[in-house]
Amino acid sequence: MEKAQALIARYPQSRSALLPMLHLVQSVQGYVSQEGIGFCARQLDLSEAEVSAVATFYTMYKRRPCGEHLVSVCTNTLCAALGGDAVYARLSEHLGVGHEETAGEPGQPGSITLEHAECLAACDLAPVLQVNYEFYDKQTPESAVELVDSLRRGEKPAPSRGAPLTDFKGAELQLAGFFPDDEETFTAQVDGPSQAVETLRGAALAQERGWTAPVMQDAPLPEVGAK
Numbered sequence: 377m378e379k380a381q382a383l384i385a386r387y388p389q390s391r392s393a394l395l396p397m398l399h400l401v402q403s404v405q406g407y408v409s410q411e412g413i414g415f416c417a418r419q420l421d422l423s424e425a426e427v428s429a430v431a432t433f434y435t436m437y438k439r440r441p442c443g444e445h446l447v448s449v450c451t452n453t454l455c456a457a458l459g460g461d462a463v464y465a466r467l468s469e470h471l472g473v474g475h476e477e478t479a480g481e482p483g484q485p486g487s488i489t490l491e492h493a494e495c496l497a498a499c500d501l502a503p504v505l506q507v508n509y510e511f512y513d514k515q516t517p518e519s520a521v522e523l524v525d526s527l528r529r530g531e532k533p534a535p536s537r538g539a540p541l542t543d544f545k546g547a548e549l550q551l552a553g554f555f556p557d558d559e560e561t562f563t564a565q566v567d568g569p570s571q572a573v574e575t576l577r578g579a580a581l582a583q584e585r586g587w588t589a590p591v592m593q594d595a596p597l598p599e600v601g602a603k
């Protein structure tokens with residue numbers, strides 16, 4: 377309740393707090409329950425139908441209890457072509473679950489929810505998967521199985537880049553916008569290298585060769601309503 381009030385206070389209009397509020401609900405319950413929808417509606421002076429419309433539109437809001445960890449395998453075009461489909465198929469077989477299903481008791485240690493993901497904006501490191509939205513680059517079916525097995529043993533292997541791994545509820549608290557106050561814990565919890573050499577290769581090459589982008593020409597903006 378205290379956190380919900382803190383979220384609402386961040387916005388001039390309470391309804392603007394809905395997205396982080398839904399993440400806050402997931403940080404407590406591991407999904408957006410009907411009770412969570414009612415809570416958001418009451419706090420933000422919205423109808424339950426309005427809250428449901430938002431919660432069912434975005435795939436990051438889960439309508440069924442999630443595992444301790446959420447494993448999202450990119451099966452969009454580039455990752456799929458480079459092995460993402462094989463990674464997903466092997467994980468699905470290994471865990472004995474399909475899309476948005478959980479191996480183990482949801483919320484309990486070692487439980488894993490598997491899902492297909494659309495492009496995760498890391499095509500240069502394909503095929504990729506995420507655990508609780510942290511990246512594990514250049515996966516193979518074997519490395520992915522090794523990764524989920526270590527999660528099931530309670531380990532938290534370091535992501536390829538980005539913040540250290542937490543669990544689904546911990547990641548949801550961060551997505552709601554709550555971080556430790558003291559700088560040292562904050563840094564330990566969220567800091568990490570975010571760039572990959574592959575991602576910067578084009579910029580590095582351009583710098584090396586003195587290439588620059590052409591200057592943008594000023595063009596008049598089209599009039600609003602013009603055809």
Ligand code: FES
Nearest residue numbers: 450455495496498
């Ligand atoms: S297609 Fe997988 S990250 Fe873009």
